[in-house]
Amino acid sequence: MYLAIGGALAVALACQGHGWTGLLFRVFALTCGYAVLLCLSKMGGRVRLLGAYVVTWALYAGSSLLVETLVVPVRHHELLAADRALFGESPVLALRCVLNSGSNDLLSLGYMSYHVYLHWALLQVVVTNRHGMLFGARLFTSFAVGFLGYLLYPAAPPATAFPELFTTPLTGGALTHWNDQINSAMASRYDAFPSLHVLITLTLLAWDWSCFRLRFWLMLVPSLLMLVATLALRLHYAVDLLVAVLLFLMLHLAYGRNPLRQA
Structure with a gap:
């Protein structure tokens, strides 16, 4: 693939x-x-x-x-419509005036924890040279499935696609500003659907539950903050998260619940 x-x-x-x-x-x-x-x-x-x-x-x-x-036609209008069909209004818009500067800084830290988690898990497998085939199959297949979504159903994030809906700017301190800079410099322009942050984080959590339980507990709270941040920081539609969870469940069932039993 x-x-x-x-x-x-x-x-x-x-x-x-x-x-x-x-x-x-x-x-x-x-x-x-x-x-x-x-x-x-x-x-x-x-x-x-x-x-x-x-x-x-x-x-x-x-x-x-x-x-x-x-x-390829962009699909952010369809994603916003799907949110409204499911929830009455997109949760992204419902959160636009709720959180203060300190909350956004905390959520930005959670959002950036994704990069720490991904590289920590990958480096551990590379350094120890153990379970590389099983880990790589799960991780990079999840990435490949997510990229297919980017290519077949491309969509810009809510803040980019619908700036007119966010009359109040996103408040925050240094962490929010730093996270925004990272996303501006690194993010793809059509990376909303599905949420790779959610899909990859769930893949890593499932791996750690079987293989590295300590890291699972260490990364659980940052991962939950990341989940909320995808909406609160106007980076994803709710349907992006739902599809990411569905894709994870399908891949998880396909590979088996405990990867170490296949080692």
Whole structure:
């Protein structure tokens, strides 16, 4: 799946002002480079995990370019309508005037904890060189499924897609400002559906429940704050979270509840 999406991304990148020779060369180089890595690296080994990590960030960074190159219709109006159909009004809008500056700072810290959790879990597997195949299968399959949502149903976050609905600016201190800067610099333009923050965090929590119970308890509260922050900080629609939970349950059932029993 990663190889197929990577090839499509390579096509989108190559289409930007280059002729067919440049297009074919870049498709060949970018697609085959990862294929060579797969052939030469050990399944579940450090090199393959790190290679998948690099591809993951490349796909995330390039997903907006691919959407715009292929002129895929954006769907944020449908997501807002789905929220209103389910809840009467989108919870994102219901929260817009409720939280104060201190609450938003706390939620911003929770939202940023996602990056700590992801890299902590990945680095532990890479350093210990244990359960790499099982961990990588769960983590990067979840990423791939999320990227398919970005490409097939692209949508901008609520604050970006509907600025006219947020007449009151998001208040906050240094943490809120820092989180906003990180999202502005790193986030894809159409990364609302589904919520990868929720999908990946649930994947990591399920893994830790079986494999690293201490980290599960350490990251549970930050993860709950992150869940609230996706709505309160105007980064996702409620339906994004619901679909992410549904996707997690489907993948979790497909792989089995206890990964260590398969080791």
